[in-house]
Every structure is written in structure tokens, then in C-alpha cells.
Amino acid sequence: MAAGSTIDALGQFELHPVLGGLGEALRFSQSPLMMIVASVAVLAFLYVGMRPKAVVPGRLQAAAEICYDFIYNMAVDTIGPEGRAFFPFVFTLFFFILAGNYLGLLPFSFAFTSHVAVTVALALMVFVLSVIVSLKAQGAKFFAHFMPAGAPVALAPLLVPIEILSFLSRPVSLSIRLFANMVAGHVMLEMFAAFTIMLAGLGLIGDALAVGPVVINVALMALELLVGALQAYVFAILTCIYLREAVAH
Amino acid sequence: MARSAASSIRRVASLLTPLALALPVMVMAAPGARAVGMPQLDFSNPLVIGQVVWGAVIFLVLYLLLSRSALPKVEAVLTSRRQTIDNDLDIARRAKAEADSAVDELHQARRSAMAEAQANVDKVIEDARLAALRQTQDMNARLATEIHEAEARVAAARTAALGSLRQIADETAQVLVRQVTGTSVPADVVARTVDHAATARGL
Numbered sequence: 001m002a003a004g005s006t007i008d009a010l011g012q013f014e015l016h017p018v019l020g021g022l023g024e025a026l027r028f029s030q031s032p033l034m035m036i037v038a039s040v041a042v043l044a045f046l047y048v049g050m051r052p053k054a055v056v057p058g059r060l061q062a063a064a065e066i067c068y069d070f071i072y073n074m075a076v077d078t079i080g081p082e083g084r085a086f087f088p089f090v091f092t093l094f095f096f097i098l099a100g101n102y103l104g105l106l107p108f109s110f111a112f113t114s115h116v117a118v119t120v121a122l123a124l125m126v127f128v129l130s131v132i133v134s135l136k137a138q139g140a141k142f143f144a145h146f147m148p149a150g151a152p153v154a155l156a157p158l159l160v161p162i163e164i165l166s167f168l169s170r171p172v173s174l175s176i177r178l179f180a181n182m183v184a185g186h187v188m189l190e191m192f193a194a195f196t197i198m199l200a201g202l203g204l205i206g207d208a209l210a211v212g213p214v215v216i217n218v219a220l221m222a223l224e225l226l227v228g229a230l231q232a233y234v235f236a237i238l239t240c241i242y243l244r245e246a247v248a249h
Numbered sequence: 250m251a252r253s254a255a256s257s258i259r260r261v262a263s264l265l266t267p268l269a270l271a272l273p274v275m276v277m278a279a280p281g282a283r284a285v286g287m288p289q290l291d292f293s294n295p296l297v298i299g300q301v302v303w304g305a306v307i308f309l310v311l312y313l314l315l316s317r318s319a320l321p322k323v324e325a326v327l328t329s330r331r332q333t334i335d336n337d338l339d340i341a342r343r344a345k346a347e348a349d350s351a352v353d354e355l356h357q358a359r360r361s362a363m364a365e366a367q368a369n370v371d372k373v374i375e376d377a378r379l380a381a382l383r384q385t386q387d388m389n390a391r392l393a394t395e396i397h398e399a400e401a402r403v404a405a406a407r408t409a410a411l412g413s414l415r416q417i418a419d420e421t422a423q424v425l426v427r428q429v430t431g432t433s434v435p436a437d438v439v440a441r442t443v444d445h446a447a448t449a450r451g452l
Contacts, residue, residue, distance in 0.1 A: 010286075010287055010288060011288075013287065013288045013289055014288040015288065015294060015296035015297060015300065016296075017296065026299075027295050027296055027298070027299025027300075027302070027303070028299065028303060029296040029299065029300055031296070031300035031303070031304075032299070032300050032303030032304065032307060035300075035303065035304055035307040035308075036307055039307055039310070039311040039314075042311065042315070043311070043314055043315070043319055046315070046319040046320070046322070046323060047319060047322075050319075050322050050323050050326055053325075053326050053329075054326075055329070055330050055333055061326075064323060065323060065326070065327060068320065068323045068324075068327070069327075087320075088312065088315055088316030088320055089312065089316075091315060091320060092308065092311055092312040092315050092316070096308060096311060112300065112304070114289070115289045115297070115300060116289045116290065117289065117292075117297050117298065117300065117301050118300060118301060118304055121301045121304060121305065122304075122308075125308075179289070183287075183289070
């Protein structure tokens with residue numbers, strides 16, 4: 001694929017219909033397929049992990065419980081007592097993104113979180129949810145947040161547009177952060193993999209040098225494991241922060 | 250053609266390989282990587298929007314399954330564990346309280362038994378002391394009575410002895426006077442004189 005003098009770093013993000021004509025008709029590409037795989041993996045992790053229902057958990061059950069406690073504490077600590085209601089949503093969000101990020105690291109796989117359409121949809125969902133919760137919890141007082149408390153009224157024409165802009169930029173930053181991180185990571189992996197192939201074409205010295213990019217790719221894989229978890233966490237914690245502001249009075 | 254391209258690559262590579270590992274950015278900026286544009290932004294491809302619709306459905310299903318089924322299962326296990334631990338702790342706490350009260354009772358019983366035993370010992374000692382005292386007193390009283398009686402008997406004997414002494418003295422004096430003078434003196438004179446003499450000698 002990337003052999004020759006050019007490197008096709010972005011070809012990996014192309015969508016192709018799966019299941020032949022049926023996939024084409026249903027607009028079903030490898031991206032939704034990986035979403036289903038990610039969802040099944042998350043559900044299987046919980047169902048299989050919790051099957052023993054042991055008072056003293058085994059390793060898999062302990063892992064499932066740690067995941068539950070981790071997100072539960074994050075939701076309740078950040079949002080407050082109302083966080084219990086949003087906990088399943090935050091849990092779904094975190095593990096959907098985490099599984100997507102990690103599945104994308106497998107060979108021949110696909111990272112649906114590297115598509116800006118997906119991340120924008122996720123961010124808009126969070127944004128719309130937080131606005132709905134805000135209006136429900138605070139009513140018209142929600143709009144008072146656009147004028148910072150204690151600021152001089154004379155500055156309102158300046159402050160209110162800035163506040164509105166910063167509020168509206170939330171879904172943008174939320175979606176671009178995840179999308180850009182995933183794209184950058186996958187491009188880097190592809191670049192160094194291509195270097196290896198190019199160097200291997202140079203004969204004996206190239207074979208020796210080609211080890212370098214492989215080593216770097218191993219390190220990059222570790223970095224991507226970190227980034228994948230970190231971005232899922234950032235997405236979830238920011239969701240919690242927005243929801244806290246929504247339920248706060 | 251391919252050979253010359255390979256050799257030119259080799260030449261460039263021999264110059265750049267030390268840098269190549271450190272400069273992926275240069276290659277990323279190469280025109281070949283950008284020529285097509287990002288597939289993510291190719292919204293003419295129906296699959297790009299299609300994945301959003303599919304994603305919404307899949308996310309909703311995942312959310313419903315997690316919130317209705319999977320997460321409550323985890324919660325149930327966690328809750329039952331917390332209850333089990335709390336119950337066990339309660340049982341342990343109750344057992345400890347029972348043991349504590351049993352120990353207290355034991356101590357109490359020991360203390361009261363000791364007090365009772367001490368009281369018994371004290372009582373026995375006191376009784377013995379009183380009995381000994383009473384016996385001593387009885388003995389003393391009896392001895393005193395006997396001494397008294399003996400003294401009375403001695404006094405009576407002495408008085409009796411003294412009484413008969415006067416009579417003997419009277420008769421002896423009368424006999425002596427008759428023998429010496431040849432005349433008898435009236436008895437009452439003799440008695441008076443002996444009385445005087447006896448009184449003078451403290452008899």
C-alpha cells in the first residue's frame with residue numbers, strides 16, 4: 001500500500017461498505033461494524049465478568065467492578081448526588097470511546113473515533129443533553145450564566161458574546177480533541193510502518209536500519225494505548241463537568 | 250527505470266536515514282500524503298453520514314443494555330457484598346458485645362463470690378472471738394464467785410475462831426483470878442476487862 005516514494009497515511013481512514021451490496025445499501029461500513037464489535041466487547045466484559053456474582057471476586061469480576069466503581073465515582077464525585085442518574089450515560093460514553101480507540105490499534109481494524117463525524121455526533125449529544133438538563137434544572141436562570149456574576153453591567157455587551165461563544169465552542173473542542181488525537185496517532189503509526197517498508201527496499205543496510213521505525217512503532221503503540229485511555233477519560237470527565245454545571249444552581 | 254529509481258532512493262536515503270527517524274513531520278508534509286484530502290471530510294461519501302446514523306442506533310442500544318441490564322447486575326453484586334460485609338460485621342460486633350457482657354458477668358460473679366467468702370471468714374472469726382470472750386468472762390465470773398465464797402468461809406471461820414477465843418479468854422481470866430485471889434469475880438466484870446484488853450490488842 002505505502003510502498004514507493006509516497007506514503008498514503010490517510011488511506012486507512014477511508015470507509016468501505018462491508019457485507020457487499022447489503023452493506024452498500026444500508027450505508028454499513030467497517031466503522032459501524034467496529035462500533036458493534038466495541039459494544040459487544042463492553043457488554044461481554046461485564047456479563048462474563050459478573051457471571052460468578054462472587055462475594056470475593058475473581059480477576060475478571062474484579063476488573064469489571066473496578067471499571068464500574070471508577071466511572072461511578074467519577075460521575076458522583078464530579079456531578080454530585082445527581083450524578084447517579086447520569087452514571088449509565090457516562091459509563092456508556094467512556095467505554096464506547098475507549099473500546100473504539102483500543103480496537104483501532106488492532107491490525108486490520110478501524111478506529112471509528114478517528115472520524116470527525118462520529119466525534120461531533122458524540123459531542124453534540126453531550127452538548128444537547130447538558131443544555132436540556134440545564135433548562136430543566138434551572139429554567140430561565142440558565143441564561144443568567146452568560147453574564148458572569150459580579151461583573152459590571154457596562155461590560156455586558158462584551159462579556160455576554162464571549163460567554164456564549166465559549167459555551168458554543170464546547171462541542172467543537174470536545175469533538176476535535178478526540179478526533180485529532182486519534183488521527184495523529186494512526187498517521188504516526190502508518191508513517192513509521194511505511195518507513196520500515198521503504199528502508200527494507202534498500203538492501204542489507206536498509207534491512208538493518210528498518211529495525212529503527214519498528215522500535216519506534218512499538219513505543220508509539222504504548223503511547224497510543226495511553227492516548228486512547230486518556231482521551232476517553234477526558235471526554236467522560238468533561239461530560240461530567242458540563243453536567244455538573246447543568247444541575248448546579 | 251525501477252532500478253534507477255531504487256538507486257536514487259538509496260542515494261537520498263543514505264544521506265537522510267540518520268535524519269529520517271527523527272523527522273516524520275517532513276514526510277507528513279510531503280505532498281503525497283495530502284493529495285487525496287482527509288477521507289473523514291469527504292461528506293459526498295454516504296458512508297460518512299451513514300456511520301453517524303448507525304452509531305446513534307448502536308450507542309442507544311448499548312446505553313439501554315448497559316443501563317437496564319449490565320450495570321444493575323454489577324450494582325446488585327456490589328450491594329449484596331456490602332450487605333454481606335455489614336451483616337458479618339454486625340454479627341461479629343454482637344458476638345463481641347455478648348462476650349464482653351459474659352466476661353463482665355464473670356468478673357461480677359467472682360467479685361461477689363469473693364466478697365461473700367470474705368464475709369463468711371470475717372463472721373467465723375468474729376464468732377470465734379466472741380465465743381472465746383464469753384468463755385473467758387464465764388470463767389472469770391465463776392472464779393470470782395468461788396474466791397468470794399472461799400473468802401466468806403475464811404471470814405466466818407475466823408469470826409467463829411475469834412468468838413470462841415473470847416469465851417476461852419473470859420473463862421481463863423476468871424479461873425486465873427480465882428486461883429490467884431481465891432475470890433470469884435462477877436462474870437460481867439471479867440468480860441468487860443477482857444473486852445478492853447482485846448480491843449487494845451486489836452482482836
